[in-house]
Amino acid sequence: MECAGKTALVTGSGAIGGLGHATAKVLAAGGADLILTGIDPQRGAQVAEDLGAAGGESTGTVRFVAADVSDVSGVRRLAVEAGAVDILVNNASTMTISLTTEQDAESYEAAFAVNVRAPFLLTALLAEKMAAGGGGSIVNVSSTAAGLGMPGMAVYGATKAALESLTRTWAAEFAESNVRVNAVAPGPMRTSKVIAAMGPDMGGMGLTTAIKRTSDPAEVAQVIAFLASDRASYMTGAVVAADGGRTAI
Numbered sequence: 001m002e003c004a005g006k007t008a009l010v011t012g013s014g015a016i017g018g019l020g021h022a023t024a025k026v027l028a029a030g031g032a033d034l035i036l037t038g039i040d041p042q043r044g045a046q047v048a049e050d051l052g053a054a055g056g057e058s059t060g061t062v063r064f065v066a067a068d069v070s071d072v073s074g075v076r077r078l079a080v081e082a083g084a085v086d087i088l089v090n091n092a093s094t095m096t097i098s099l100t101t102e103q104d105a106e107s108y109e110a111a112f113a114v115n116v117r118a119p120f121l122l123t124a125l126l127a128e129k130m131a132a133g134g135g136g137s138i139v140n141v142s143s144t145a146a147g148l149g150m151p152g153m154a155v156y157g158a159t160k161a162a163l164e165s166l167t168r169t170w171a172a173e174f175a176e177s178n179v180r181v182n183a184v185a186p187g188p189m190r191t192s193k194v195i196a197a198m199g200p201d202m203g204g205m206g207l208t209t210a211i212k213r214t215s216d217p218a219e220v221a222q223v224i225a226f227l228a229s230d231r232a233s234y235m236t237g238a239v240v241a242a243d244g245g246r247t248a249i
Helices: 019-029 041-052 072-082 105-132 154-177 192-198 202-208 217-228
Strands: 007-010 033-038 062-066 087-090 136-141 179-186 239-242
Touching: 007 019, 019 033, 019 041, 019 087, 019 217, 033 041, 041 062, 062 072, 072 105, 087 105, 087 217, 105 136, 105 154, 105 179, 136 154, 136 217, 154 179, 179 217, 192 202, 217 239
Parallel strands: 007 033, 007 087, 033 062, 087 136, 136 179, 179 239
Antiparallel strands: none
């Protein structure tokens, strides 16, 4: 088991059917001890129970830490409660969909607080602990919206573009400490939240990709887990598209 003996913190993992949940499953199957986070303890308990129900797949422990990463003090408390980790997956995200002329300041601020400030603070607080333990791996979850001009996605795309820029900077800053930093940019993905908002066909978004379908979160989770693992030991500063060829065409 490639993650045995390692502790992984996955933000935005406190709900069934999301990318955080899928990523936690893959890391658990690799033997990692997991720290799940989200706002709702009841939903977080359901995710923890689901991971435990995986039978013999996981040899690690699972615990849930309630945390509101839109708040600076919430991020700092999460870092303290998490302690030393070997893997950090900055997955928590909020999306605002609005034309620029109709964008309100409140949701603009909320998007940057969760999508940029929270991973910035968590990385700053946990990377040094990783270095002290001999190294680690950080994976940031971006989006194809970071590199494509899509109406209504100005703010969300800007937050993800900022996260990709931070990925490259952190790779340079932490390389001597044996802390690798990479990002994954998913395309149209069938998370429970997106399906609830857009319906099963997700407005035909899958047809915008080269392979003409949306992804299951588990497919993207496999890419995240690869970057988090020692199999990607020579990768840092990379942004890996897991988008069905959306950005290739």
